[in-house]
Amino acid sequence: MEKASIEQAEEWITRSAKGDHLAFAEIVREHQSMVFSMAYHFLRDRGIAEELAQEVFFHLHQNMDSIKSPAHLTFWLRKVTSHRCIDQTRRQKVRPQVSLDDVPEPSSFSPPADPMLSRTLERMVTTLPEKARMVILLRYQEDLEPAEIAELLDMPVNTVKSHLRRSLAILRDKLTRCFGEAQV
């Protein structure tokens, strides 16, 4: 989907705040991919992710008056989605309750193909704690800097950096044990 210009986005925000449903539909179309992707990557369930994304947009519709600019809108959506994802995981225990060390390693140590590496990495990421997982998600999906992630998740920048460093180290270590130095 093509990105809307800033002027157009501002106009949609203004019109939505006045109750224009068509303008709000445009905002949903513009941001649905981001919100849904965050929810899907975090929850690993398409149905729950869609429901959560719908709830986020409904919440946005109720709070349209407080949105000041397109940048604020994106920030608001990221913040609400990340917090809701973490809440959802805690409430429904979607995340497998196993530690990273308990993830079974593949029995074969032959050099695997890339899809195998991706799948294993994906599975390993799901076993990280909620906050660490959200930090990884925001870093690699939304391409955000640690300072931006810190602002979104209401945590110190150093904690974000520490989460990133530790999570990557664990993942790298685990993958190295699985696939060998050359593959990772």
Place this chain on the structure above:
Amino acid sequence: MSRIDDELKLIYGRKEPSPDFTARVMQQIAARQTVAPPVSRKGLWQTLRELIEIPPGRPKFRLAAAGFAACLLVALFAAQYARREAPTAGGPEVAGQAGAPSGPTTTGGAAGSEKVIAGGYVRPTAIPARRVAVRKHAHNIARSNERVREEPVDEKTLAEGNAAKEKVMLALQIASSTLNEAQRIVQGDSRRGDR
């Protein structure tokens, strides 16, 4: 950038929701807006009015009940008032005891407003007990003052009184001179300190 970073970027690529996602969101918003009508809260007065309000053609039970409740309230209030005023019944008695030796003036003050009902029963009118007590206290003070004034003083007591008075005056003079001395010393110290 290491391979793991590339892999993570690949894993976390954007995904699209189902094609009818926007339509469903808008449908949900519309549905929730129609389902949730504005909640009107009944005020206290409105509730009371509705409670008392009698629909046309209905027996006036509610009105009777309200009247009965009002009567009950009035009776309760009267009983409570009578209980609070009960100490006043002892008013004339107290006034009578206190006023008896001093003559009819005091007794008349407290009991002047009594009504004699047929049968010899004396019904007191409303004079608060507190006011009676204050009057009694003032009367006692006046009596003790009169007693002091009337008692004769002999020569010996007068001489003892005068001697005590002189002693007190002397003690006051000594205390005053000591205080003056102390003040002078303190002022002298402070001036020296300024210099």
